[in-house]
Structure formats: C-alpha cells, structure tokens
Amino acid sequence: MVLISCVFFLPESLAQGPPINTETPILLGLEGGGFRTFGKIVSTDLGTTYIQPLAIPYNLGTNFQIGVMQPFISIYPKIGDNNSGFGNLSLFVKQMLFQFDSKAKTFRGLLKYTQTFPTGASSVSADNYSSQFMFVAGYVNLNYSLNGSVSYTFVSKNLPDNFVYDFAFGYPLLPQKYPPFQLNLYLELNGQKTLKINKNLLFLSPGIQLITSSTFLLESSFQIPLVDDSGIIRNTFSFGIRYLVF
C-alpha cells in the first residue's frame, strides 16, 4: 500500500514536456499530436516502483489539445509479492490562454484539466477519482527556455487533495536550426504538497534531451529528493521517447 502511495504522491511524474518533468504551454511539433512514453523507476526504502505511461495528445486546431494517458505499473516491494498491472486512465484537455510572439521568442500560457478514473488494477493503483486543474506558462527563446506550472488536484473518497508546482530551465547545447538536431539540458524543480496530512515532496531534476529530427526525440532525467516528508523516497530515474505521428 505504501508503494502504491509512492505512485500517487509522485509530483507530476506524467508531465508532457519538453521540458521532461514539467509541462509547457507550447502545443506545437513534438508537444502536439503523437505519442510519448517513458520508463520511470522510483527507488524507495520499501522497494522499487516502475511506471511506464503512454500518453497520446492530439491537437484540435492551434489552441486546443485533447489527450489520453495510460500507465503500466510494476511494484517490487522488499517484503511481499511483486505486482504489475495497468494503472488508472487519465483524460486531459489543454486550452491556450495567451500567446505573445516576437522575433525568435514566445511567451504563452494555457490551462490544463486532467480527469483520472479508477480503472486500474487494485494491486497497483488507488481506487479513486481525481481532477486536476493546472495553469502553465512558458517563455522560450533561442538561448534558453523557462517553463512553470501550478496545479490543484481534488481527490475523491476523502483522500487528501494535493498542490503541485513545477519549474524548468532549459538550455540548448547546439545552435538552433531546421530540420532540428538538438541537444538540450534541463534543470527542473518538481514539488508537491499533500494537504490534510501536510506532507511535502520536492525533487531537483537534471535531465538531457536529444531531438534527432522533426518527429522524434529521446530524453532522460534523474530526480533527487531535496524535501521528502514521507522519508522513504531515495531517487527516481526516467528514460523516454517521443514520436510525432499526426
């Protein structure tokens, strides 16, 4: 049960960057229609959890996106049986709120709503609904990017709501050109406060991202807990790909 809670308490582990663990308000290119998957390993004092989500966003026009996310979760406790299965399904929508463009730079903001349903296997997922409301803003130019988000999640069945905040700084190592071949470094802060029980979690997340073409990228991130009121999380590691199909 504690390891299932680790999945539940993970701060925005299923975000759709770039950046890697933080949302972005840009709905274009590799943020748009396609699929994203990554493997995330969460190491704790009680065991290890492996999460493999598959997210498929689709743009309806320039300013609106819908999507679905289905994770597959495996739990390997130090004591007890291993368990694997599909986690809870989430549907999401994004609506652009503002867009200020100038030469080689942009500042944008959007709202995202995510609804999670208790469709997953009981051995690996919590049996509750959750509704998340998120505001995302980002400033991107050719030299760096800044993205951030704040969100509030309402959780059913008297489980505690949570407040999540993320911030990411991105730095391209190669000159920006098209067709793209980019190597980006990211440094992110991903935090969460679980209300009612008043538990805090904050990760420092360095990451690297290789964009090999207009339609494909590879990325990897390591999350180091700076604050962990649960006292059990050691670190997390993720490796993923993104492929644009639409």
Added chain:
Amino acid sequence: MKQTKILFILFLLVEVGISFGQSKEVKIRVDGLSCPFCAYGLEKKLNDIKGAENINIDFENGLVTMNIAGEKNINKKEIKDKVKEAGFTPIKVEILDFPKSSENPKQ
C-alpha cells in the same frame, strides 16, 4: 522552310516550358519561431500551398523562405493563414519573381 518551322515549334515548346516552370520566391517574417522542434507544423502547413517547395526556416531572423512554382497569382492571405494555423504569428509576406530557368534559347 521545313527547318524554320521545326525551329519555331521547338522555340514555342521551350517558351511554354519556361513559363510553366517559373517560380516565385516568397519571404515570410514570422514571430514566435523559438524552437526548431515546433517548426515542423509550419513546414507541413506551408507545404499544403500549391506549388510550394524549398522551404527554409531561419530562426535567428524569424524568416521563412520558400519557392512557389507554376502559380501566377500567389495569395498572401493564404500564406498568412497557414502560418497562423501552424501556431505562429505572420508579420509580413514578400513575393519576389524568381525565374526558375536561367537559360535563354535564343542565344
């Protein structure tokens, strides 16, 4: 006489070929071009324009250049709409005549 007729027909065929092959260069100033992986949608939208080819994107100067072949009247509004549909802000569209063939058959 027969030779003159053949030469004349050949000349007409080349002139028609040249006029069909005439291509115009289009320069588009675009704002918001800040990330190369975002620009794929812009290339796709501009490729929807009939005759569009050789699309180049210059991020530093916010400039997109392309050729449109075989079209006498290029619709600037259509180009601007395509840029907006791709999620960027079009500032200015310039159309320059750019003959595709540089050979003169009369010489």
